[in-house]
Amino acid sequence: MPRKPDEYAVHLLIAGGHREEIKFSTVQEFQKWYSNELMAKSDSSSFVSVPIKNIQGEYMVVRPASILAIRVEPVFLGSVERF
Structure with missing residues (x-):
């Protein structure tokens, strides 16, 4: 049975x-x-x-034309600590 990611980390290269x-x-x-x-x-x-949902009271804006690459990474939370 495949595991379901707990969240997705999206990396923007600007x-x-x-x-x-x-x-x-x-x-x-x-x-x-x-x-x-x-x-x-x-x-x-x-x-x-x-959208920055994990940081309260902070926001970010970006120019769409300046985004060069996007990487989407599934994150599996568990007993292993992520840094």
């Missing part, structure tokens, strides 16, 4: 060498944000909001 990690509860949640926010405005240089 122009200039910056890297950011954001987390989503489900892959469908990521796909909804990706298709509605990033793909819809992929050539735009205006800011779009990036």
